[in-house]
Amino acid sequence: MLISDLQTPALLIDAAALAHNVDTMAAIRSGNRLRPHVKAFKSTALARYVADRGGHSSFCCATLKEMEGMTSAGLGQDLLLANETLDADRLATLVAGNGRITVAVDSPQTIEVAAAAGAEVLIDVNVGLPRCGCQPAEAAALADTARSAGLTVRGVMGYEGHLVGNPSRAKRIEGVDASMALLRQALEGVGGGLSSAGGTGTFDLHDWADEVQAGSYLLMDSHYQRLNLPFRQALTVLSTVVSRTSSTTSSPGWAVADVGLKSLGMDHGNPTLDGATVLFCSDEHTTIMPAEDRGDELPRVGDRVQLVPAHVDPTVAYHEWLHVVEGDEVLDSWPVDLRNW
């Protein structure tokens, strides 16, 4: 199949860029030193590709649906729910299957759920991002509670999400050091030995944590591009230009592509398009104008354009398929089978 045969909007993965990203990461964080984060791509087919090519066999997820899908796909060898859950029934079903199931806990309630389900746990520690995670000083007591409930405590998890998008590498280094000092302190009280941390923006700044939880590095987005990481932009949203103004002497005019708020994660802002300025997005449209001072021509009605989303995770979550492409050809189409919850 050719790209021109696809209906739009459609997600495209550049096969060479994806391969480059997998290889680049695996060379720096090999095997279980990386725990690829499924939430960024929500596809077991892509996870299988990462396992096969990158040699990683432990994954992490943000939802039970992702955990269930990964287990069903035979990728549950060492799965971490890097999130809190109160659903003991679904967690118990996961634990009863084949594979090793670990869940993040940060409260007596989430420990109770893990105990009811029989999952292993990591104590989730707040290392600076105001989200989940106990205070470092509370970690040891929670580990005691968990062990008293019969649980295996594997160690600690701490996500420095307040740093991963900071465009200053020096600031990221400094921040990771401070966050990991907190996590190390927590691990001393918790025991178990395992430390899990990080993300795409800090993947090569962790010399202490055992494993890094990165997912966006595989497909990338314009937000992470600002960091000058060694990963290539692999994901674009293929779109058809459905409307274009007549040019006038007073205005360069605009063109309208059939991608919009329902095919793009918008929390990090508008998508980008080489040679054009994105004016705004509405539900099923993106209005683009020629880039300033470059003399670029507007695309014409019927042209296909590929926009780069600002945030990969919520973009993928809107789509049913990831099409792997090389040149004009669609090599494979992977279902986004881990959507919803």
Next chain:
Amino acid sequence: MLISDLQTPALLIDAAALAHNVDTMAAIRSGNRLRPHVKAFKSTALARYVADRGGHSSFCCATLKEMEGMTSAGLGQDLLLANETLDADRLATLVAGNGRITVAVDSPQTIEVAAAAGAEVLIDVNVGLPRCGCQPAEAAALADTARSAGLTVRGVMGYEGHLVGNPSRAKRIEGVDASMALLRQALEGVGGGLSSAGGTGTFDLHDWADEVQAGSYLLMDSHYQRLNLPFRQALTVLSTVVSRTSSTTSSPGWAVADVGLKSLGMDHGNPTLDGATVLFCSDEHTTIMPAEDRGDELPRVGDRVQLVPAHVDPTVAYHEWLHVVEGDEVLDSWPVDLRNW
């Protein structure tokens, strides 16, 4: 089923608020003076409810998937694709089915597609929003082109999307007058008689246009709430609190709900929660703090909270179900069957 039985995140529709919204609109714009816009809710079950209770039988859509779903559900009596398409094959299949299919056109290319498919057309006219639509002065020539291609030209369409969210009613009135002056001028040249315009924010400001294309009024969002329209907030995102900090003397702390960037349209900003301040959203989380100066308590781990999304359309597009609720009870669960494209 009870609301407490639902897994989260989940979309809830307050049955009484929805009924109020349908009745309020139908009292002001009855029958075919309203063309409810399916893009706002993407559910044929909800469309059926609007048809039955509100007495509207003509609908409009933003995508071919929505058109196909509405036709399959027996709601294709008078369907308008209020958008440009270049997919002659799918449009032809729609036309070959039962029902009346009309499509917006604004270029020779989109007219060619409509002609190949045999659809009726409205000439889409730009009335101020930099998106689709020809210039008013070009409309008559496009109508001639369409008729020469054998098409029935029903009239004109013009969406004043640059006005519908303006919090000043006086400014909306002024803007609608200016936009409708352009559309009226276009209709004179186009012929056919039908004028289609408007949205939820301007639904009661159209004394000239034959029909108003409103959809958000059914479920509403915090963005439209600012306009003091006579519609009630019917939609919330049900969420479970999965984490909460220990309170300290120096900080009110925060709680974390399991709703985030993949269950909320974010282009209009954060969701809102009564009694709380939303700090930020990440993929599967929303961090909330107590509302300032009110002394509200933070919810506890395991509590359910209902957030109001900032933008209804891209929020619904993330979900599989709309649960219709009354008190603690789930009366019905409607599939969001018109997702994707």
